[in-house]
Amino acid sequence: MPKKSIQRDLSPEQNAKILEVLEARFESHMNRHQNIEWSTIRIKLANCLNKLKILYDMEQTGGEPDVVGIDQETGEFLFVDCSPESPLGRRSLCYDRQGLESRKENSPKGNAMDTAAAMGIELLTEERY
Numbered sequence: 001m002p003k004k005s006i007q008r009d010l011s012p013e014q015n016a017k018i019l020e021v022l023e024a025r026f027e028s029h030m031n032r033h034q035n036i037e038w039s040t041i042r043i044k045l046a047n048c049l050n051k052l053k054i055l056y057d058m059e060q061t062g063g064e065p066d067v068v069g070i071d072q073e074t075g076e077f078l079f080v081d082c083s084p085e086s087p088l089g090r091r092s093l094c095y096d097r098q099g100l101e102s103r104k105e106n107s108p109k110g111n112a113m114d115t116a117a118a119m120g121i122e123l124l125t126e127e128r129y
Contacts, residue, residue: 010053018056019045025066025082032082033067041067041077054120055079061089061119080124090115 010018019042026038045052058065064083071078081087092108093115094100100111116123 010049010056014056015046015049015052018052018059021059022055022065025064029066029082033069036067036070036077044077050120057119058087058121062087063090 022045023038023042026033026041045055055065058079058081062083063081064087065079066082067077068080068082069078070076090112092110094103094108094111096111096113100108112123
């Protein structure tokens with residue numbers, strides 16, 4: 001997949017907009033994150049702009065990131081893409097580079113492993129799913 005130039009920082013307007021979108025999704029799906037307060041998440045994200053940028057990038061590809069819990073080891077909030085189907089910006093992908101390279105005809109535009117790594121995220125394992 002050709003690499004496009006990646007914006008490293010969000011503008012204050014983009015930061016505000018993604019926080020607004022995440023809050024609305026959080027409030028609409030309280031069953032995903034019982035006993036977690038949005039105000040706590042907002043404070044953590046405001047102090048960790050690189051994670052906010054990752055969530056922004058997920059949103060830009062058609063994803064719907066939302067909090068689904070807290071990592072018991074690190075205390076970090078766990079965000080998962082909760083879109084009902086593969087986001088438009090992440091379709092037509094093989095799982096990994098080996099799968100991509102083995103496709104001679106009708107080759108997908110990339111692979112999920114590299115796309116996730118470029119965004120700074122990890123794919124869910126079956127166990128975590």
